[in-house]
Amino acid sequence: MHNRGMENEAKAPKTLQEAIIYFSDPDRAFQFALKLRWPDGIVICMRCGHSKHSFLTTRRIWFCKGCKKQFTIKVGTIFEDSPLGMDKWMTAVWLIANCKNGISSYEVASDLGITQKSAWFMLHRIRKAMQNGTLVKIGGPDSEVEVDETFIGGKARNMHKSKKIGKGYQHRGIINKTIVMGMLERGGNVTTKVIQDREKGTLHSQVAECIEAGTTVYSDEWRPYTGLGELNENYKHQVINHAEKYVDGRVHTNGLENFWSLTKRTLTGTYVSVEPFHLHRYLDEQSFRYNNRKTADNPLTAADRFALVMSNVFGRRLTWNQLTGKEVSPTPVN
Numbered sequence: 001m002h003n004r005g006m007e008n009e010a011k012a013p014k015t016l017q018e019a020i021i022y023f024s025d026p027d028r029a030f031q032f033a034l035k036l037r038w039p040d041g042i043v044i045c046m047r048c049g050h051s052k053h054s055f056l057t058t059r060r061i062w063f064c065k066g067c068k069k070q071f072t073i074k075v076g077t078i079f080e081d082s083p084l085g086m087d088k089w090m091t092a093v094w095l096i097a098n099c100k101n102g103i104s105s106y107e108v109a110s111d112l113g114i115t116q117k118s119a120w121f122m123l124h125r126i127r128k129a130m131q132n133g134t135l136v137k138i139g140g141p142d143s144e145v146e147v148d149e150t151f152i153g154g155k156a157r158n159m160h161k162s163k164k165i166g167k168g169y170q171h172r173g174i175i176n177k178t179i180v181m182g183m184l185e186r187g188g189n190v191t192t193k194v195i196q197d198r199e200k201g202t203l204h205s206q207v208a209e210c211i212e213a214g215t216t217v218y219s220d221e222w223r224p225y226t227g228l229g230e231l232n233e234n235y236k237h238q239v240i241n242h243a244e245k246y247v248d249g250r251v252h253t254n255g256l257e258n259f260w261s262l263t264k265r266t267l268t269g270t271y272v273s274v275e276p277f278h279l280h281r282y283l284d285e286q287s288f289r290y291n292n293r294k295t296a297d298n299p300l301t302a303a304d305r306f307a308l309v310m311s312n313v314f315g316r317r318l319t320w321n322q323l324t325g326k327e328v329s330p331t332p333v334n
Helices: 002-010 016-023 026-037 086-098 105-112 116-129 200-210 254-271 276-291 302-310
Strands: 053-056 061-064 144-152 178-185 190-195 216-219 236-239
Touching: 016 026, 016 086, 026 086, 026 302, 086 105, 086 116, 086 276, 086 302, 105 116, 116 276, 116 302, 144 200, 144 254, 178 200, 178 254, 178 276, 190 200, 190 276, 254 276, 276 302
Parallel strands: 144 216, 216 236
Antiparallel strands: 053 061, 144 178, 178 190
8 A cells, every 4th residue: 555655646746637536546545535635644543543443445435443433434424414526626736836826616516416516515625625714824023924904895886776775984095804914024924814893903913913022023004003013922014105105225115005906806806796794715725825826936826735734634624514603613733
């Protein structure tokens, strides 16, 4: 089994076409997933932690000698209880990890020969694996971080007049939209958070939670950002007034504005309409591709992004009830 895994690793796909052909073989798909989950070759039962078992080759399942129950490689992953084969799952992972502007559930359903409902559920489960589950802060004493918020939702001009009246923000077309805060480390990663308001307490607490002490923080002139430099974290806060200019030397938020532009292009062009309840998962998807894009300092390939998502599928199960709000999702396991 180990030799077969090494052989498959050497022939690992580099393009979408190669991936479809490669994972169409159930044995290869199984061996690929097996090596990712248990790289040392020791299969552990997810229920009881027992390592003694028997393997039923014809069904690709194990029988645990500890708890006396059967388990598959899908148990405890985003694939659990899915009737879809690993060939379809891995093709879907490749697509969403590498399509620059995302991919709709209708397109995935057509490409894989499954229903749109199954494709929609599948894509949300993959987005679960694209989450950054770590609590590591960005920035540092020698780093620069841009912070900004944006509004995501339906365009006011497309709403019926009755929907525009008494719906909260009436300026700048901000009506019934979801507020998203972003923090972008220059030369590093972006972090996004769905927030309830743009008040000082909310913005300051998010900065303190996500950005290291001593970081140089750039923001626009929005008044609630005032006082960032007085926080216990002692940030070096500089402001750019967009009413006067958009760049003043190194003081600007253009990097984050570019990320917002890419995000909104994906949401409006590919996904068309996104419910606020699910928005954070679409932001996780966009952040994953942005943080793992190919740059001079980060030469990641399509195969690298695919492998990164696949390495995060364990301990991140998402059920239909959790996805639809009928049950609270558990905290991701890193």
